[in-house]
Amino acid sequence: MPEAIEVRKIPLHNVSDASELAKLIDDGIIEADRVIAVIGKTEGNGGVNDYTRIIADRAFREVLNAKGTRTVEEVKGIPIVWSGGTDGVISPHATVFATVPPEKVVPSEEPRLSVGFAMSEVLLPEEIGRVPMIEKVAAGVRIAMERAGITDPADVHYVQTKTPLLTIHTIRDAKSRGKQVWTEHTHESMDLSNGCTALGVAVALGEIEMPTDADVMHRRELYSAVASCSSGVELDQAQIVVVGNVKGIGGRYRIGHSVMKDALDGDGIWAAIREAGLDLPDRPHPSDLQGRLVNVFLKCEASQSGEVRGRRNAMLDDSDVHWHRQIKATVGGVTAAITGDPAVFVSVSAAHQGPEGGGPVAAIIDLGEDPTGYQA
DSSP: OOOOEEEEEEEOSSTTOOHHHHHHHHTTSSOGGGEEEEEEEESSOSSTTOTHHHHHHHHHHHHHHHHSOOOHHHHHTSOEEEEEOOOTTOOOEEEEEEEOOGGGOOOOSSOEEEEEEEEEEEOOGGGTTSHHHHHHHHHHHHHHHHHHTOOSGGGEEEEEEEEEOOOHHHHHHHHHTTOOOSOSOTTHHHHHHHHHHHHHHHHHTTSSOOOOGGGTTTOTTOOBSSEEEEEESSOSEEEEEEEEEETTSOOSEEEEEEEESSTTOHHHHHHHHHHHTOOOOSSOOGGGGTTTEEEEEEEEOOOTTSEETTEEOOGGGOSSSOHHHHHHHHHHHHHHHHHSOSOOEEEEOOTTBSSTTOEEEEEEEEOSOOTTSOOO
């Protein structure tokens, strides 16, 4: 049986700041050695050369090394997933997941938050965008589910991944071995890596059958409703965090999910919050979430139609500001207006993640209970 989870959202006061993580540990809210995952937003450009992810990653791992007893190598194995780019009103922040000591928990038969993580086999550059990547990701998701104590895929509400994209160096490596890569455009490889990873999540959860190489990035009707996939230059494996609900572990938190049908679909966000277990009025207001919503996690994508609700936009034709940044700012604004908090996790490049032009939404709520015997 997995252990109960404590989860907190904390701000980043600057790009290398991990002081709020240190404060959580110093105040006894979490133990450094019990931190099992971090998912956060950094303020860089969100592109291939967004090194704010590496800076933030280093800052958080340094705190965990200094405050805990795990070795440097053990701390390196903790999944810390950073999504770059806080366009518009999105505020840099991190959501920290930690286990709770068993002696402080009273088990509950009500579904409560559980987290599992895994690393896939090494992903070769020539595998990115192809079936071998899908297979390796799917295998990793199944391991993470098992570690979370989840046996029914319906109890999985959020799968956050970080995978490698293609760089000039890895493209040359593939060519030196006589292999061909899916694309030699490194920025395009971000969408490719995310989309292919999402198909692996969907296969593992039984949302789709195993696709073919030709389906990747082309059959957009194939998608996962719970995948949130990010990619970067800082790893060569799929880093996988599975979040769902499990009976019997106890805790104060629960997660739910839904999808945004398009970039303006606020009802999709409210649906995820309701599914997490928060009782809301018919016409909810941000004040209804006060102290109860931990965070929401969204993926977004500019519709390939070039329209939203029948109205034309210029995102895909804009040569000055890439559509990644425009749609992220748009959905970030919509989400912040609903939650009343601009520290929301909104990530772009949602190929095969939710319906075309929309994206998955996951919401974690604090049930306001203390059935576990531990105080927040």
